[in-house]
Amino acid sequence: FGTRVIILCRMFSCSSHRSCRRFASSANIPLQLQASNPLPALRHETILSTIGKTPLVKVGRLAPAGVNVYVKCEAFNPMGSVKDRLALGIIEWAEHHGQIKPGQTVVEASSGNTGIGLAMVCAAKGYPFVCVMAESFSIERRKLMRFLGAKVVLTNPAHKGSGMVIKAKELAETHGYFLANQFVNKANTWIHAQTTGPEILEAMQGAKLDYFVTAYGTGGTLNGVGSILRERSPETKIYACEPDNAPLLYSNVKTDYDPDGSFKEPHPLWRPHLLQGWATDFIPSIVDSAEKANYIDEVVHVGGDSAMATAQVLAQKEGIFTGTSGGGVLACALKLAGDVPQGTNIVAMLPDTGERYLSTPLFAHVPADMTLEEKELAESTPSQAPPGITLPDVTEDAKAFVSITNSEHKVVIWSLEYCEFCWTVFKFFDAIKVPYHVINVDAFKYAKDNQGNKFRSALSSMTDCNTFPQVFIDGDFFGGAADACIKFKKGELQPI
Numbered sequence: 001f002g003t004r005v006i007i008l009c010r011m012f013s014c015s016s017h018r019s020c021r022r023f024a025s026s027a028n029i030p031l032q033l034q035a036s037n038p039l040p041a042l043r044h045e046t047i048l049s050t051i052g053k054t055p056l057v058k059v060g061r062l063a064p065a066g067v068n069v070y071v072k073c074e075a076f077n078p079m080g081s082v083k084d085r086l087a088l089g090i091i092e093w094a095e096h097h098g099q100i101k102p103g104q105t106v107v108e109a110s111s112g113n114t115g116i117g118l119a120m121v122c123a124a125k126g127y128p129f130v131c132v133m134a135e136s137f138s139i140e141r142r143k144l145m146r147f148l149g150a151k152v153v154l155t156n157p158a159h160k161g162s163g164m165v166i167k168a169k170e171l172a173e174t175h176g177y178f179l180a181n182q183f184v185n186k187a188n189t190w191i192h193a194q195t196t197g198p199e200i201l202e203a204m205q206g207a208k209l210d211y212f213v214t215a216y217g218t219g220g221t222l223n224g225v226g227s228i229l230r231e232r233s234p235e236t237k238i239y240a241c242e243p244d245n246a247p248l249l250y251s252n253v254k255t256d257y258d259p260d261g262s263f264k265e266p267h268p269l270w271r272p273h274l275l276q277g278w279a280t281d282f283i284p285s286i287v288d289s290a291e292k293a294n295y296i297d298e299v300v301h302v303g304g305d306s307a308m309a310t311a312q313v314l315a316q317k318e319g320i321f322t323g324t325s326g327g328g329v330l331a332c333a334l335k336l337a338g339d340v341p342q343g344t345n346i347v348a349m350l351p352d353t354g355e356r357y358l359s360t361p362l363f364a365h366v367p368a369d370m371t372l373e374e375k376e377l378a379e380s381t382p383s384q385a386p387p388g389i390t391l392p393d394v395t396e397d398a399k400a401f402v403s404i405t406n407s408e409h410k411v412v413i414w415s416l417e418y419c420e421f422c423w424t425v426f427k428f429f430d431a432i433k434v435p436y437h438v439i440n441v442d443a444f445k446y447a448k449d450n451q452g453n454k455f456r457s458a459l460s461s462m463t464d465c466n467t468f469p470q471v472f473i474d475g476d477f478f479g480g481a482a483d484a485c486i487k488f489k490k491g492e493l494q495p496i
Contacts, residue, residue, distance in 0.1 A: 048124050051077055051084045052195045056203035056347065061317045062334060066342030069333055071320065071350045072200060079120045079144075081352035082196070083110075083277075086220055087117030089191025090180045091125060100178045105130060107171050108180035109164035111277045112141030113352055114218075118180060119148035130177065132168040134160070137276060139359045161280030162266045182218050183284040184261030192224025200225065200347055201232055207345055213239045213300075213333040214349040215278045215325060216249070219286030221349060226295030237297040240290075241332045243273035244301035248283050249291070261285035274304030274361060275328050277351065300332045307331055308362050311354060323357040326350035391457045392450055398458035406472045409437035414459055414470040416442050422469040425481040432488065441468075 311327025
């Protein structure tokens, strides 16, 4: 078992605790060595009941001594962001109030996280979903939504967030879709007043909460949590973060709204920024409501470079993985922490996971190939190859199968099912419109009696080649993936 084994049980939740004690004794493991997660293992009827109840985690190495900084890790939601709450709240509010019909398509304008949350909720509840998103947002977000079954309509980045909203409204009106309308929907505030705010106070376990720091985004978190804090923890100061190059709230330039809460025109101070989801090009009416209700004690600012640097240092010093948005909020919280007395408690919202930002500037400096230091480390040991498998002896039956197969088809590719080189030659032949027959020697149907490896032995005896793919044309061995590319350049494949 090695020198350290963690027992995956707890006295209050493990039904086989006696068995675990016997195992610990037989393995010579101290009984006090146990897994530290206090949460019980729960069974859920659907993924939707796992939304919320995200952990509040203390930042141990980045905060000043004596100041307690906690982060609300919304990446623990099933699709990795705080917007899972919003998505569930909007749909269930609409269902409760008769605003949505069974099977009706849902449409929403989103920078990604709301769209991903809605794609999950709609998939679980059986609603088709269409997300409208500017083409400038990270590619992984649109792929996640499509993977969940959603359609993604991309808009011109020059039209900004307001253009996304306009397009979503157009689609809703034209096709009879249900418009989620997160920027004005009452459910946005309601869900955070029902869940996020009470969770934070519950996690503080009666300790005084001195500061709550959050980006404002659509305004749901700010407004919902703000209402709870003003009611149950009125001494808590609420700090709202915004990009330093798009200081919409700080400018005091107000947004005008239509009676339904929609903005009339974009904000003149908005500029493109790196903090996806933080501040669109207008002040949402929900944010305006929070400001009028005095839920904002101070507006603080951060730049994209600082946000990215903080996100990375949080990952490397604390093991907490968040994106640029979370890095920006924490940067503001840590700056605040440097100015407050010891014993102060600060809670900062981390809205999502860093995986949402792989194609953004947050990861631009992270190499895919080994660095010089990593190469030196790799070269510090021999890199001994693992032993190969012993192939069975060549049989006449296997040689006959290979020969007959090659004779029955003009082009035969002998391959492995999940071999990237084999996929390359498939795609290449597809591109040049060469039809081919494939035999995957490691396929399940050739596993019995080691038949697939018998074919490998037969092939090796005929071609003196042990790698895959192996291509035969008109019964003759042609080569592999690289050979196909080289011979195509020479014009030797064109006659096929």
